[in-house]
Each structure stands twice: as C-alpha cells, then as structure tokens.
Amino acid sequence: MAEKKSGDTAHLYDSKTVRSSAPSRKKLAGNAGIGTEIPKDAVPEIQIPSFVESLLGGPLVPKMKFLPPDKMVQNLQLAVYGILIALAFLTLIVSPGAGTVWYMLTGSIGVATTVQVVVIALATITGFYGTFRRDGRYLLISNVFFILAILRFASSKVALSFDPFGLADRPFLLSSLVVVYAVFLIMYIEIGNGVLRYSMLDTSIRTNEVYVMNPGKIVGKYHRALVLNPIISVVLATLVLSANTILPALVGVLSSNTAQRLEESVELTSVYGVALGTLFVFIVTGALFALNLPTHLQRYRETRDE
Amino acid sequence: MLGSLAVAMYLLGLTLRNSQLVTIAVVIFVILTWAALFGGHADVASSGRRSEEFTGEEGMALGNVSAMRKMSSARLFEDGELSVTLRMQNHSGLAKILEVRDRVPEVMRIKSGSNYILMELGPRRETFIEYTVECPLRGFYSLGPVAVRMQDAFGLFHREKELHVYNDFLVFPKMEDLKETFVKSRVPKIFTGAVNIRQPGPGSEFYSLREYFEGDSFRAINWSAYARSGKLMVNERERDAVSDVIILVDSRSVAETGPVSRNALVYSTRAAASLAKYFLGRRDSVGVIVYGDEVVSVDRDTGKKQLYVILTKLAGAVAKGNTPLQVVVNRILPHINKGSPIIVLSNLEDDPTIINALRDFRARDFDVTVLSPSSLEFEFDAKRLDRTGYEVLKTERDVLIGELRGLGVNIMDWEPDMLLSTALAGARGF
Structure with a gap:
C-alpha cells in the first residue's frame, strides 16, 4: 500500500528506485487496487437458461435493454391490456371455485372461490405490469396463473360462476364461450410475446443492428394474422367441437334413425364425443402431413407462375 | 410450450372427463395447426429440422433463395474499409419475409449499412444489401x-438455413511512413542503390578527401582543398549500394500477451511492414522470418512484389508455439551475408536462448537492432497486472535489455505510445 502513495519502490529493490512507463498511466492503474485476477469487464455476460427456462424455450433475461416503445409496441401493449381485461372477466365466468385445485385442497367452496379470485387478480396484475414494463418474467407468471386458474380437477361439463345471460341452457353458446375464452387466452400469450419480440426488434432497429426493408409489409402481415388467426381458429375449433352435431347430420343422409340415436347418445354428447371429433379431425390433418401435402402445396404455390 | 400445454390439458380433460379442458x-x-399449415410457409412449419438436412424437396421455400456477394477489395490495410454488396434473390413465385444475416468476422466493425x-422479398425479385465494415486488425x-x-x-x-457463400479477404498490417531508420549495411553488393555502406565508391554523400590520381574525374576535384594544400585533392563519396536486411518477427504464443488490438505481435507486424516498405523503397533486398510454432521465411528480394509477399506473410502471422530464437538463428546464419543488418521484433519474453542467439549474431559482426514491444506495458495498461508484479517484471526486463546492450545490440524498449521512427532512433542511440 505504501508504494501507492509515493510511487517509490526502493524498499523492493535494495534502495534502487525503478523507473518505468509514463507515470500517469502507472498511477492510474496502480491506484485502482487491481490484482492479478481477470478483470470483470473482460468476461462477457452469458445468459445460460436454467432447466425451467430451457423448457420455455430460452433464458428469461431479467433486464432487457429496451428503448422507449415505438408506436407499434404501444399499440400491442394497448391490445394486451384490452385482452387482459376480457380474459380476466371470462376466466372468472368459466372457472367457478368448485372443481379447482383449491377446492380439492381445502374442501371449502368459499375458500376456493376466494383463492380463485385472488389468482385471477394476480394473473391480471402481473400481466399488466409485465406488459407495461415489457418484462418477460411477469408475463410468464401471469400466464402460469391464468393456466392454474383454468385447470379443473373434476369431471364436469362446462360450468359457469355466474350466468347473467342464461347460457347454461344453450349448450352451443356455452361451448362457444369456452372457445372464445381459449382464443383470448392464446391471443393474450401471443400478443404478450409479441410486445417483447417487437420491442427487441425495435431496439435492434434503432441501434442499427438490424435494418428493416419495407417494414409496413412485415408489420402488416402480423396485423393481418392478429385478426385472421383468431377468427379462423374460432370457426375451426367450433367445427371440431361440433362433432356431436355434424356426425349425426352426416349419418342422417343414410339413416335418419341411426342419426337420431347418435344425437341422443350420451357418449357422443359427452367429453368423449368431443374427443372423437378431435381425433377424427386430427387424423385427417395428420394424414395430410403424412402425405406431405404442405410441401406439395408449397411447391404448387412456389412454381405456379412459371 | 403451447403444444405441451395443449397435450397436457387434453389428456387431463379426457382422464377427468372434463369437457372444458378438452375444449381449450x-x-x-x-x-x-393453422399456423403450421398456412400461417407461414408450409415447409417452415412442417418440420423443425434445418433445411440442409433435407435431401429432397422439403426445403423448397428457402431452397429458392440464393445469395451472392461482392466486395470492394480482396486486400486492404488495417483500419481500412471494405464495402460489401450482398445480392439476395428469390427464385420462387411467392413473396417471402426473410431475416438475413451476413456473418462478419467478430473483430470487424460495421461502419455503415447493416x-x-x-425484409420482404417479392416473387422473382432480388435485392441488394450494402454495408461497409472496418477492419481494425490484420489477418486472413x-x-x-x-x-x-x-x-x-x-x-x-x-x-433457418445457411447459404454457403464465402468471400475471403486479406488485411495487411498498417504501415508507418519512415523517413530514416539509421540502419546501414557495412557490406557492399553489386548493384548500386540508395543505401550508404560506409565505403568509398559511387554515391551521393561526402565520404573523405584524397589525392588526385590519373583517371579521376575533374568534376571531383575539390578546388578549395587544392588552394589550401597546393595538391590536387578529390572528393570521395560514400558508396551507395543495395544491402540485405533481415527482419525477424516473433510470433510465439507469448507475443499475443495483452489486449487483442494492443500486443507485441500487432506492433511487431506493423513495424516489420513499415520497415520492409522503407527498405524496399531504398531498393534494398529484404527478407522476413516469422517464427512461432514454425519458422516461416520470405527469401530476400527487392521490389513491390516482395513487399506484397512480405505483407501477406505478416497478415497471416498467428501467435502460436514457442520456437526459441536460437533455433531461428542456427537455421538462418549460414544463409545471410555477413554484416547484414538484422532487425529483431520481439517482446523478449519466455525465451532463455535470446542472449546466446543475439551473441551469435554479434560474434559474426552482424548489425543487430532489437525493437521490443513491451508486453508488460500492454498488460499494465489493460489493468491485468498489478503494480508490484509490473515493477518486478520490469526490472527483470531492464536487466535483460542491459545485458543485450552490453553485447553491442542496438535495443529499444518500445513502449505502446511510441512511434516506430522514435523507437528506431532510440535503438540506434539518437
């Protein structure tokens, strides 16, 4: 420590003062109190995903270096806020306390309902905060809370917490409500991720890391997907879930009696009917993939102008 | 994640006969499924595999994209700029939204462009991506x-797909413009040049006066001296000649001690390039020997082509191995002319044979100049060396330099901010 004050190294070399490089640099470095270890700034920061993070597809970086959000990200944030409110409301409706994991644990409908409301509230709050701060950790917590809220550990048809419109008497509308709920859930997850993705892209654009050619077309495609995909999904999901209606209708062409028996079949109107419809649809889809239809379709689209 | 969630919910729903979970x-x-089939391009969605793993037609969407690259130059100097034009073509009838990243070596900096x-690449369209990189360090x-x-x-x-389009280029070490190196040969060669070799002969510099002999040119008579002495005296001039200059560059692994852009090897290669340019400009014959894990030599020659050969070797010098200087000396001693100037560029570290090797040169009357970029300074400046360690190592280095100076070696402890010309002048005692 003594040499730091005076710069005299005489005590080290039998009273011989050693002169070396320019004093300013030496003084600066000498006063820094450095050791022989590798300086911290020489080691790059590496984000290694934990086991849980690797399941989610990558590391959750706690502090993204996001610049202030651009207009598109702000619009996406507003969309998330809107969807979040709707989702919270729908979750509250379609997930009554009975049948939840809290009910299984406590056995009390009152406690279960309270916990359920708290979980939905937490999901909403963390979702708002995560979206506002553009922090993937809070969005992930929000997603997990929403999934916990919807998980039901009871054999049941669709049940509602409260039913101001009398949907319980109209099965089609009831299942449509669940479909709409599911679409909202997925769109919430998707647009929440979109906020992060487009924030990163916007940061990269502004730091000149990436150049976007004709951004209008690229963003336009995403906007179209945000509108079209939910609509198409609702229609397709409704078709898949209407197997118990469609199958009897198809069979009815051949035999009206069999069709009537099918309509009255308990199995077909229960969850197994939904499973049967799903199985049927996905067997068809799987067959399309097995026949390499996407590639043939792609080839047709790629070469049709030649 | 969504897929796993869906499977879990579906199975749980079926097990519990809960139609709500199944519906979700x-x-x-x-x-x-919709996103996979129609949301993107089919072959993007149909498989998570990389397209080069496909041998068939599955990689069609990316298979129809091609790239070509054009560079402004294949050779440039350190801190030079390279303009790159990447031409992306979409051969298909479908527009594609593509992320394109042209891999640039890590040490390069993007100066302009990206x-x-x-981008969205329209059907049967092409686009040009232009950017400029700055090349701060020599190399291939x-x-x-x-x-x-x-x-x-x-x-x-x-x-994702990698289009294997590669363009090689060479970054030469940058050169300092030298006015004088103070390095002269004492050995004449056949061809006259611009180097004084401290012997009388045809040249431009005054050497001495001598008496007039028959056959001497009248133009060489020094009339003032004649007036003073009463004898005809003529001016003798110092002989200009081509000399052999040998430059030894230390590229052992220890030469790279210090930051990437500031270490002994970087300084040595730049100095070697500058010296080679200077001597070749004087019509000297220059040879370069780079030693690291092996001894790579460029035979002595003159001219611009030789400069290019030397620069290429210097650009490719990689810090590797630990060949002692003595091995190099033993190998080259029989092949170089006695008395030729020898310039050694080394940080003088981790080589116990240095003293003996340079003693061998001096014993054979070679004019040896050592420029030693100090790795200690680089490490100290980068705060990787504490003060005490620095002082101890510096003392050891000073002792070694003193010992070499005692052998008659012109040596200079080359500190990072010192110009090459200053270091050379210092080495030669100016």
Missing part, C-alpha cells in the same frame, strides 16, 4: 455464410 386444448391445437436485414478473414431465417407471423415455427 382443442382450440390451442387448432391455432397451432449486415442484418429483415472470410465473410459468410449467409444465415437466412423464415418464420410464421406469430413466431411459432421457424426455419
């Missing part, structure tokens, strides 16, 4: 491959 799972499945582009480099990525709008599925 079905909706997730539908969205994923090597990472997100390669641009490429071009990484191309496509994904669906929601980013659920993506596909």
Whole structure:
C-alpha cells in the first residue's frame, strides 16, 4: 500500500528506485487496487437458461435493454391490456371455485372461490405490469396463473360462476364461450410475446443492428394474422367441437334413425364425443402431413407462375 | 410450450372427463395447426429440422433463395474499409419475409449499412444489401455464410438455413511512413542503390578527401582543398549500394500477451511492414522470418512484389508455439551475408536462448537492432497486472535489455505510445 502513495519502490529493490512507463498511466492503474485476477469487464455476460427456462424455450433475461416503445409496441401493449381485461372477466365466468385445485385442497367452496379470485387478480396484475414494463418474467407468471386458474380437477361439463345471460341452457353458446375464452387466452400469450419480440426488434432497429426493408409489409402481415388467426381458429375449433352435431347430420343422409340415436347418445354428447371429433379431425390433418401435402402445396404455390 | 400445454390439458380433460379442458386444448391445437399449415410457409412449419438436412424437396421455400456477394477489395490495410454488396434473390413465385444475416468476422466493425436485414422479398425479385465494415486488425478473414431465417407471423415455427457463400479477404498490417531508420549495411553488393555502406565508391554523400590520381574525374576535384594544400585533392563519396536486411518477427504464443488490438505481435507486424516498405523503397533486398510454432521465411528480394509477399506473410502471422530464437538463428546464419543488418521484433519474453542467439549474431559482426514491444506495458495498461508484479517484471526486463546492450545490440524498449521512427532512433542511440 505504501508504494501507492509515493510511487517509490526502493524498499523492493535494495534502495534502487525503478523507473518505468509514463507515470500517469502507472498511477492510474496502480491506484485502482487491481490484482492479478481477470478483470470483470473482460468476461462477457452469458445468459445460460436454467432447466425451467430451457423448457420455455430460452433464458428469461431479467433486464432487457429496451428503448422507449415505438408506436407499434404501444399499440400491442394497448391490445394486451384490452385482452387482459376480457380474459380476466371470462376466466372468472368459466372457472367457478368448485372443481379447482383449491377446492380439492381445502374442501371449502368459499375458500376456493376466494383463492380463485385472488389468482385471477394476480394473473391480471402481473400481466399488466409485465406488459407495461415489457418484462418477460411477469408475463410468464401471469400466464402460469391464468393456466392454474383454468385447470379443473373434476369431471364436469362446462360450468359457469355466474350466468347473467342464461347460457347454461344453450349448450352451443356455452361451448362457444369456452372457445372464445381459449382464443383470448392464446391471443393474450401471443400478443404478450409479441410486445417483447417487437420491442427487441425495435431496439435492434434503432441501434442499427438490424435494418428493416419495407417494414409496413412485415408489420402488416402480423396485423393481418392478429385478426385472421383468431377468427379462423374460432370457426375451426367450433367445427371440431361440433362433432356431436355434424356426425349425426352426416349419418342422417343414410339413416335418419341411426342419426337420431347418435344425437341422443350420451357418449357422443359427452367429453368423449368431443374427443372423437378431435381425433377424427386430427387424423385427417395428420394424414395430410403424412402425405406431405404442405410441401406439395408449397411447391404448387412456389412454381405456379412459371 | 403451447403444444405441451395443449397435450397436457387434453389428456387431463379426457382422464377427468372434463369437457372444458378438452375444449381449450382443442382450440390451442387448432391455432397451432393453422399456423403450421398456412400461417407461414408450409415447409417452415412442417418440420423443425434445418433445411440442409433435407435431401429432397422439403426445403423448397428457402431452397429458392440464393445469395451472392461482392466486395470492394480482396486486400486492404488495417483500419481500412471494405464495402460489401450482398445480392439476395428469390427464385420462387411467392413473396417471402426473410431475416438475413451476413456473418462478419467478430473483430470487424460495421461502419455503415447493416449486415442484418429483415425484409420482404417479392416473387422473382432480388435485392441488394450494402454495408461497409472496418477492419481494425490484420489477418486472413472470410465473410459468410449467409444465415437466412423464415418464420410464421406469430413466431411459432421457424426455419433457418445457411447459404454457403464465402468471400475471403486479406488485411495487411498498417504501415508507418519512415523517413530514416539509421540502419546501414557495412557490406557492399553489386548493384548500386540508395543505401550508404560506409565505403568509398559511387554515391551521393561526402565520404573523405584524397589525392588526385590519373583517371579521376575533374568534376571531383575539390578546388578549395587544392588552394589550401597546393595538391590536387578529390572528393570521395560514400558508396551507395543495395544491402540485405533481415527482419525477424516473433510470433510465439507469448507475443499475443495483452489486449487483442494492443500486443507485441500487432506492433511487431506493423513495424516489420513499415520497415520492409522503407527498405524496399531504398531498393534494398529484404527478407522476413516469422517464427512461432514454425519458422516461416520470405527469401530476400527487392521490389513491390516482395513487399506484397512480405505483407501477406505478416497478415497471416498467428501467435502460436514457442520456437526459441536460437533455433531461428542456427537455421538462418549460414544463409545471410555477413554484416547484414538484422532487425529483431520481439517482446523478449519466455525465451532463455535470446542472449546466446543475439551473441551469435554479434560474434559474426552482424548489425543487430532489437525493437521490443513491451508486453508488460500492454498488460499494465489493460489493468491485468498489478503494480508490484509490473515493477518486478520490469526490472527483470531492464536487466535483460542491459545485458543485450552490453553485447553491442542496438535495443529499444518500445513502449505502446511510441512511434516506430522514435523507437528506431532510440535503438540506434539518437
């Protein structure tokens, strides 16, 4: 420590003062109190995903270096806020306390309902905060809370917490409500991720890391997907879930009696009917993939102008 | 994640006969399937595999994308700029949204433009991506491959491909413009040049006066001296001649001690390039020996072509191995002319044979100049060496330098901020 004050190294070399490089640099470095270890700034920061993070597809970086959000990200944030409110409301409706994991644990409908409301509230709050701060950790917590809220550990048809419109008497509308709920859930997850993705892209654009050619077309495609995909999904999901209606209708062409028996079949109107419809649809889809239809379709689209 | 969630919900729903869970799972499945089939390009969605793993037609969407690259130059000097034009072509009838990243060596800096582009490439269209990179360090480099990525709008599925388009280029060490090196040969050669070799002969510099002999040119008579002495005296001039200059560059692994852009090897190669340019400009014959894990030599020669050969070797010098200087000396001693100037560029570290090797040179009357970029200074400046360690090592280094100076070696402890010309002048005692 003594040499730091005076710069005299005489005590080290039998009273011989050693002169070396320019004093300013030496003084600066000498006063820094450095050791022989590798300086911290020489080691790059590496984000290694934990086991849980690797399941989610990558590391959750706690502090993204996001610049202030651009207009598109702000619009996406507003969309998330809107969807979040709707989702919270729908979750509250379609997930009554009975049948939840809290009910299984406590056995009390009152406690279960309270916990359920708290979980939905937490999901909403963390979702708002995560979206506002553009922090993937809070969005992930929000997603997990929403999934916990919807998980039901009871054999049941669709049940509602409260039913101001009398949907319980109209099965089609009831299942449509669940479909709409599911679409909202997925769109919430998707647009929440979109906020992060487009924030990163916007940061990269502004730091000149990436150049976007004709951004209008690229963003336009995403906007179209945000509108079209939910609509198409609702229609397709409704078709898949209407197997118990469609199958009897198809069979009815051949035999009206069999069709009537099918309509009255308990199995077909229960969850197994939904499973049967799903199985049927996905067997068809799987067959399309097995026949390499996407590639043939792609080839047709790629070469049709030649 | 969504897929796993859907499967879990679906199975749980079936097990518990809970139609609500099954319904939600079905909706997730539908969205994923739709995105896979139609949301993006089919072959992006149909498989998570990389396209080069395909041998068939499955990689069609990216298979129809090609890239070509054009560079402004294949050779440039350190701190030079390289303009790159990447031409991306879409041969298919479909527009594609592509992320394109042209891989640039890590040490390069993007000066203008961008090597990472997100774009929509129309059907049967092409586009040009232009950017400029700054090349701060010498070496052999390669641009490429071009990484191309496509994904669906929601980013659920993506596909990547590397287009193996490579362009090699060479960055030469930058050179300092030297006016004088103070290095002269005492050995004449056949061809006259611009170097004084301290012997009388045809040249431009005054050497001495002598008496007039028959056959001497009248133009050489010094009339003032004649007036003083009463004898005809003529001016003798110092002989100009081509000399052999040998430059030894230390590229052992220890030469790279210090930051990437500031270490002994970087300084040595720049100095060697500058010296080679200077001596070749004087019509000297210059040879370079780079030693690291092996001894790489460029035979003595003159001219611009030789400079290019030397620069190429210096550009490719990699810090590797630990060949002692004595091995180099033993190998080259029989092949160099006695008395030739020898310039050694080394940080003088981790080589116990240095003293003996330079003693061998001096014993044979070679004019040895050592420029020693100090790795200690580089390490100390980068705060990787504490003060005490620095002082101890510095003392050891000073002792070694003193010992070499005692052998008659012209040596200079070359500190990082010192110009090459200053270091040379210091080495020669100016």
